[in-house]
Amino acid sequence: MIQRTRALFFLWLAMLMGAATCLLALTGDAAAHAALVRVEPADGAVVGTAPNSFSLTFSEPTSPLVLKLIKPDGTITTLDRFVLRDTTLDIAAPTGLGNGTHVLSWRIVSEDGHPVGGSAVFSIGAPSSGSPPNVSDAIDWPVRIAIWACKVVLYAGLFIGIGGIFFTQWIGGPSPAALRVAVGAAGAALLVTPLTVGLQGLDALGTPLSALGNAVAWTTGFSTSYGNTAIVAAISAAVALVALLAGGWIGKVLSLLALVGVGVALAASGHAGAAQPQWVTRPAVFLHAIGITFWAGSLIPLAAALRMQSPDAILALRRFSKVIPVAVLPLVAAGILLAIIQLGSPSALWSTAYGQVLIAKLVLLVALFGLAAFNRFWLTAPAERGERPATAQLVRSIRLELAIVLAIFAVAAFWRFTPPPRALAAAAAAPASVHIHSAKAMADLTITPGRVGPASASIVVMTGDFGPLDAKAVTLILANPSAGIEPIRRPATRLSDGTWQVDALNLPLPGRWAARIDILVSDFELAKLESPIDIRP
Known part of the structure; x- marks a missing residue:
């Protein structure tokens, strides 16, 4: 009873600590996934004389990464003289521009950490004969696949690794199998996190996977808001691993700090964390992440203990069944709130790529919650009484829960490439x-x-x-x-x-x-x- 009360208290404490941290981190208005509102000269325009400057206006404040002008003969000029004025980027034009068709190409990063690229074609005097200068907007699939794969590994490492270590410290005794998985997952998160920063830089700059070794890719990745997420995530994974080595109350405190770190890391960047109002969305992302970490991290240690029929397995099951509502209820509430904010309107659920990813996630969530309800109301009680058939079935069911959770991670990672409907609506209404x-x-x-x-x-x-x-x-x-x-x-x-x-x-x-x-x-x-x-x- 004392152990269960402590677990409940510290789980609530973790949520309050992280929510307070997120609120203190609000240092002004954060932007959504930026969209172009206006460009001067306009796309397709024919101007009489060479412009002295170019202008890009976005739906939200941005930071320029790559600005270039492609001339009628195909030569490329880097545009490195510009001034940021709120949502507008004023760019000094090169001198001596001749007649013909030019392409103004840009790549910027919005404050949610996601890059946005585009181009506008304009002509001076008259359009050039033949095709305009070529600007490739093709998706770099190797970079995109690498980003998605590393995102899935990062989710699994943070949620299963750090959550598993927290479970072994506070809920159930450590089993060798569960500890191996938790250490491996947290270690994977620690290793893959720097790689995600380099991939973020490649995507921001629009450069291929072969350029991953270039220092500019890493400095660019760290310069975005995702750099903060990566730093906090890596520290949290390292702290969780140290918690296992320390043990005792030091280990408990460190595992708690690592759990808090997961929530803070995910609230530091991304679509949901950048949405307004900030005082609602950042704490909501934090609570959602904490709930996922505790739930997903508990599955492997709990299943391992029940499978081995260790003396502490039944006690751990009872503690988990008492504590899990504390994590799940805020998780569900925060998820619903964030979905409402991100969608903006019900039609966005099926009319946008972001909404279609959400539908896929909801289908998996329905299956997950249905399975969790079956475990709790039909299998937990007989398993607590020591009935072996129910225990064996519960272990199989928990493994199926874990498989669904991993599928949810894989689906959620696609959100990295889909601007939320709220951002699209804001750009359309500009x-x-x-x-x-x-x-x-x-x-x-x-x-x-x-x-x-x-x-x-x-x-x-x-x-x-x-x-x-x-x-x-x-x-x-x-x-x-x-x-x-x-x-x-x-x-x-x-x-x-x-x-x-x-x-x-x-x-x-x-x-x-x-x-x-x-x-x-x-x-x-x-x-x-x-x-x-x-x-x-």
Whole structure:
């Protein structure tokens, strides 16, 4: 009874410690999986003269990794002069750009640690004859497969290794077989963690697996938020191994710290940890990880003890059956909460790659919880009474639980390659905006969302020197002559805050539209402001 109470107390303590750590780690707004909102010059644009700069605007703050310009003759120029302004990256253009088709290529990393790449084709003067310069967007399957495989090994090492060591320290006595597996799993996590950093760097830079030996791959991997995850994960695995050597109360404390470290490591990066609100998502990821670690780590030691019919097996089973709800209930609650936040809408469950991975995981979870319920309500009681057939069946069932858990790890590792629907929705809802300036007047035009379909426009008008402008009327005119769309004229309505609003817009095609704002300054003066504005698909 005393041992069970201690286990319950310290499991709760681990959860509280980690949740507090995650909250203290919030040092500002973290970003989601970033998506491109606007690029200047726009993709497909033809400009009259060479631009002095390029501009990339993303849905969230990012950090540039690789920026390059591919010229019409195929030569590549690295763009190393840039300025970050919140979500916008302003890049200085090389001098002496000639006419023809160019490709602006970028690779950035979002604050959740995941790289995002893309390119935009634009022409100076006129498009080049023949095909534009080639930019390969093909998936590097060797790198991707290596990332997935190492992610699965890392999950198994952290959850089964560290969880198994925690179980042997707090719930049941160590069996040689269980200890060998726990040590092997924790050791695998310790060894594979640095490799995942190098692979992260390769993926971020878009370089092949053969470049893994280059120092830049490792420094790039550590520079992302995943570097923090790798450091904490490696330390946690090492601490868990030391806990076995130390034994006694020192071993118990160290195994507890290692358990906490798993939760902190997984909350430090990734889609779920980067979602808003941070004060909810990071502790939720932590609790989810702690629950998985305790449950998955307990399976092998428990099955080994029951199979060997050791004297402490029944006692360990009783302790586990009492403690497991403490881990599972927060695990389930946190998982449901994170799924709701990540999906954003029910339709994303089947319409996005992220949701389809979640469906596969849910199918496995239903089987896992069904099997766990069968074990608890039909097999645990007779096994505790020493009935050998029930004990043997329970061992087989626990092994099947372990197989399902490993399958869940394999499925969950695919999330590394799928942006969450919430990030896609945020990018789709991002507005298109432009500032138009003349000597008489100027205006800030914002179309929300800045993509094809129903939209609304907000217009702020000012004098040419940024003073207030009490206009009598404002009219918005949008046209896309290259697509055969004649001017769409909509009068704006003045709101109480002084802005002008246009509702019931419907933009049928993406591309570069011509925007004109007619400002009736007085009965005898009309200011016309014109500028292109890019509408996304």
